[in-house]
Amino acid sequence: MRILLIMTGSIAAYKSLDFIRRARERGHVVTPILTKGAQEFITPLSAASLAEQPAYTELFSLKDETEMGHIRLARETDVILVAPASADFMASMVQGRAQDLAGAVLLAADKPVFVAPAMNVKMWESAANQRNLAQLKADGVRVISPAAGEMACGEIGTGRMAEVQEILAAVESVHVQESLRGKHALITAGPTHEPIDPVRYIANQSSGLQGYALAEAFALAGANVTLISGPTTLKTPFGVTRVDVKTAVEMMDATEKNLPADIGIFTAAVADWRVENAGAQKFKKRENGEPPVLRLVENPDILKTIAAHKNRPTLVVGFAAETEYLEAYARAKMQRKSCDWMVATDVSGGKSFGTATTSVLLLQGDAPAQPLLDVEKTAVAKQLVALAAQHFSSSGNVTAFPSSNLSKRKKA
Ligand SMILES: Cc1cc2nc3c(=O)[nH]c(=O)nc-3n(C[C@H](O)[C@H](O)[C@H](O)COP(=O)(O)O)c2cc1C
Structure with a gap:
């Protein structure tokens, strides 16, 4: 969840620094704004360092306002918290x-x-x-009531900022559009690492x-999400159950174990091959200068296996990264792997990786392709949520999204 945290001029501002840490531990992205008053108590640098995001302070900023920063900040968040x-x-x-x-x-x-x-x-009660x-x-502002107790000024009564955990719980309970409540989404992500020996791998x-x-x-x-993740440095998003794997074989195994699912989305860049003769010990340089010869063997095809599985998810969505003939290659892959939808990603010239x-x-299916060009990856995610919600709510209405695979399976 993206939280825009506005910190204002209270002695309790230090607690909001702790809030940033706790929120980030739970996978949230926190963007801090400090008022002038807040900056008397804490610094933008502390907030920015803990958030690993820029901390904003100025309305009349040449840099941020060239792109209407205040509107952008208001839009690019899921919730705003003043604490x-x-x-x-x-x-x-x-x-x-x-x-x-x-x-x-x-x-x-x-x-x-x-x-x-x-x-x-006394200020509180005034x-x-x-x-x-x-x-x-x-x-319509939601008030997280302050607690009673001894205050920084030594007086006793109500006015002390609620505890960080309580604030987090309130923010996390924000009413979400639960269009997929109760659905199980199984998502693979990241690369796989295929060992060459105990210290080297193909990635x-x-x-x-x-x-x-x-x-x-x-x-x-509102979906129950299981994320089967190859090695990444990313934080687990809030509310997501993450299963860590390294190799394609482990990813296959974890994906099968986490069936059944209503929707399976296969974004992981799974290695096509693994090293059959991977060393049990580290390969050493040889005296004669000859490099070791690695024999590759094909890895399991996760997308194809799951799309043909007896517990096949109702919707199977594949991802295809292509450098040329984007639509043609992706359509061919959709057919070959029997998936319902395919997201064809343009990776020509290394585009899209890590950005x-x-x-x-x-x-x-056969419907005309919907292009989403130069958009945030979060926008692609939101669009897929919207399409999935529409698919499940129309309970098999395939006229909006004609899909030959989908209609065949629904009739079966
Ligand atoms: C040491 C000190 C502590 C303060 N603590 C609080 C506080 O806890 N709550 C509050 O509403 N104002 C507090 N104030 C007053 C505010 O800082 C002041 O009203 C300031 O103008 C608020 O700025 P803001 O609008 O940026 O929050 C405190 C002031 C000082 C000097």
């Missing part, structure tokens, strides 16, 4: 003020907004603050980004 929310900042929210970056972002927001107030007990709170609630350039984006999007749509953006053609 700590100072009394002053809540008052400006009530007035709809856009005098700084945080205010402008909130006015432009079309996502759920949470506030976690933190202030002295008539003005209570009026503001009531107005914020009426405006490929897959980063896993597309598969992880899909896992996150399907989980957000956040991609260009794909979505193929659904």
Whole structure:
């Protein structure tokens, strides 16, 4: 989940640094914004370092506003959290003020907004603050109530910011469009590593980004997601069950073990071959200078095996990375492997590997290809969620997405 975290001028700001750490441990991406007040308590550098994202502070920034940064920040998130929310900042929210970056972002927001107030007990109880709170609630802002107890100022009462775990739980419970609630999505991602000997392996350039984006999007749509992941450095998206594998044989095994599924999406770049005579010990350089000869043997074809499996998922979606004849090759692969849909990725010139953006053609049986060119991988993921939701809700209505394979199987 993407969380836009607005930190304001309260002594509790240090707790929000901890929030960033905890949220990231759970696979969320946190983008911090610090108001002027917040910067009296913590630095943008601390927030940025913990978030491993830039921390934003300025509305009138030449760099960020050339691309209308405040609108972009408001759009490119799943939820906005104001924590700590100072009394002053809540008052400006009530007035709809856009005098700084945080205010402008909130006015432009079309996502759920949470506030976690933190202030002295008398400030909390004050008539003005209570009026503001009531107005914020009426405006649809979700208030994560402060706790009672001893405060930084030494007084006792309500006003202490809610604990980090409580704030996380509230944000995570944000109502998602649960169009795929109860469906099991089985997704493979990343490369495989095929050992040459205990310290060397054959790999490929897959980063896993597309598969992880899909896992996150399907989980957000309410699906139970099992992500069979080859070696990557990516964090497990929130709510996703991840099974780590290294080789194609392990990936095949884990994928079969995790059937049945309603939808299987096969984004992993599975090595076609493994080394049959991989060394049990590290290969040593030879005196005569002759390199070892590696014999390759074909790996199991995961997509083909699962598409023909007795527990075949209702929808089988393959990915094809092609450098030329994108549509023709991908259509041929869709036929050959008996999958319902195919996402043809243009990897000419090394495009799409490890980058956040991609260009794909979505193929659904015989229907004309849907191009998604130069889009974020998250956009491809969202589109597949939308198509899957439409497919399952229309319970086999194949007119919207004609697919010869699909219609054959539905009749069977
Ligand atoms: C040491 C200190 C601690 C403060 N703690 C809080 C607090 O916990 N909650 C609050 O609402 N204001 C607190 N304030 C006051 C705010 O920082 C002040 O209203 C500021 O203008 C808020 O800025 P903002 O709108 O960027 O949040 C504190 C001020 C100081 C000097």
